[in-house]
Amino acid sequence: MSATGLRALRYAQELENVGCVVANDMDPTAAEAIERNKAYNALCSPDKAEAISRVIPHNEDVRMVCMKHEKMFDVVDLDPYGTPSTLLDSAVTSVKEGGLLLVTATDMAVLCGNNAEVAWAKYQSYPLRAKYCHEMAVRTLLAAVENAAIKHRRHIVPVISLSIDFYIRVFVRVYTSPLQMKQTPSKLSYVFQCVGCDAHELQAVGRQQTKGNVTKYQPGVGPVVPQRCSSCGWHYNMGGPIWSDPIHDKTWVTNVKSELERNKDAYPGYGKVHALLTMASEELLDVPLHYDLHAMGGTLKATPPSFWLFKSAVMNAGYRVSGSHSNPLAIKTDAPVDVLWDILRCWVKEHPVKPQSSPTPGEAILAKEPTVIANWTRRTEAQSKAQKDGVARFPQNPTADWGPKRRAGKYREEELEAKRRKEEEED
Incomplete structure (x- = not known):
């Protein structure tokens, strides 16, 4: 998974008090590339030679590396091409108490519901196709990491969890606690989504009741929705379970953001990282998933009010509201969906729409x-605050056609070079 080893080399050179950095990849060609880059970096940066020497290249199955290493790791960074699901069990057991586990998933088509049956096989969760699919993908991955941890009497505490470009990446701390392990069902929820108007409700897998010093763990109470949606009359789909606890630690995010701002010139990717941290710091932590204002307007066949105006109306009704880092059109709020529809009903009264010829959710x-x-x-x-300060929240992609490159093949260097020359000649 380390590919060329560039991230491992940066860890070794840029972090203090690093004992060693194990850079592993199953591909022998990648392992050779790590060795070469280690040598190149030592030549180009003699003052960093000692730090670079701490990078230990490995060519093995990462699960075996986690099990065989003589000490538990302070940090484990999983960044496979595709799903990390097969690596989670070994990763959660190889992190020190309170250590950091970083997990990347790039199989977004699966996690966002295009192949829901595959997602169930890999993550034991059923994704729904909705405007909040990227946040649901993040919460699906967190649920999978938690489920891997509780098998070993451990649990996770997310510090930041992000949907970025074409992948998701979560940062969690791992602890051992049989008591916290029992609380996992209350941190997971099923999602009921109306197929007509996209209204959604969450139902906790489990709950806990405490009386005095006695805590009882019981199944979640449901159903939380009727057979038909009370807003439009259409039926519900059920997905999940997903992680429904907070996905960020606001104190941690704020501290990292402050550190970033103090050393702005040291980070070439400052704009993108600062935007992500800003949006994450402003999200409502206790509100899983979100609505899309434009999609709600589309359901009614109406042009919706501006975000500022709509959010003001929600706040004037006595509820909290924020955006989301995963969707620039998101409305994250603790207001019931009936209140949101009431606000839009009032808007449509002032800005009438054309009558609809056939029964639709919007008409209902x-x-x-x-x-x-x-x-x-x-x-x-x-x-x-970002809007008031003029801080970019969703910066443009750096180039056209921004996205993942094709998966590395099994070509030797000579074969790959020949293929490149042939493609250039054809162009």
Whole structure:
């Protein structure tokens, strides 16, 4: 998974008090590349030679490396091409108490519901195709890591979990605690999503009740939704279970963001990293998943109000609201979906839409009178601090056609070079 070993070399040179960095890849060609890059870096940076010497290349199955290493690791970074699901068991057992586990997943088509049956096989969770699919993918991966940990009487505490470009990446700390292990079902939830209007509700897998010094662990109470959606009358799909506890540690994110701002010139990727940390720090931590304002407007066949205006109306109704790092159109709020539809009903009364010829979810929603009357008074708090300060939240991709390259093949260097020359001649 280390490929050319560049990340391992950066860890060794840029972090203090590093004993060793084990850079492993199953591909012999990659292991050779790590050795070469280690030598090149030592030649180009003689002052860093001692740090570079701490990189230990390995050509083995990473699961065997985790099991055979004489000491547990302070940090384990899993970054495979595709799913990390087969590596989680060995990874959670090889991290020190309170150590950091970093996991990347690039199989986004699977995690976002295009191949839901494959996701079930890999992650034991059923994804739903929805506007919140990228956040659901993050929560699916966290649930998979937690499920791997509890087999070994351990549990995870996420510090930051992100959907970035074409992949997701989670940073979690791993602890041993039989008590916390028992609380896992209360941190996981099933998701019910209306197929008509995309309204969603979460149902916890388990719950806990504490009386005095006695805590009882019981199944979750349900169902949390009726047979048909109360807003539009369509039926529900059920997905999950997903991680429904917070996906970020706000204190940790704020501290990292402050460190980044203090050393701005040291980070070439400052703009992108700062934007992600800013959005993560402003999210509502206790509200899993989100709505998409444009999608809700599309359901009603109406042009929705501006984000500032809509968020102001939600806040004026007495609820909290924020954006999401995973979707620039996201509305993350603790308001019931009925309140959101009431606000949009009021908007449509002021900005009428054309009658719809056939029964639709939007028609069913608009047929009801709002019980909450929208207050459109603009609130300065409805704008995030990033917006007020003019900080970029969703920077543009650096180049056109930005995305993952094709998977590394089994070519030797000569064969790969010949293939490249042939492609250049054809162009």
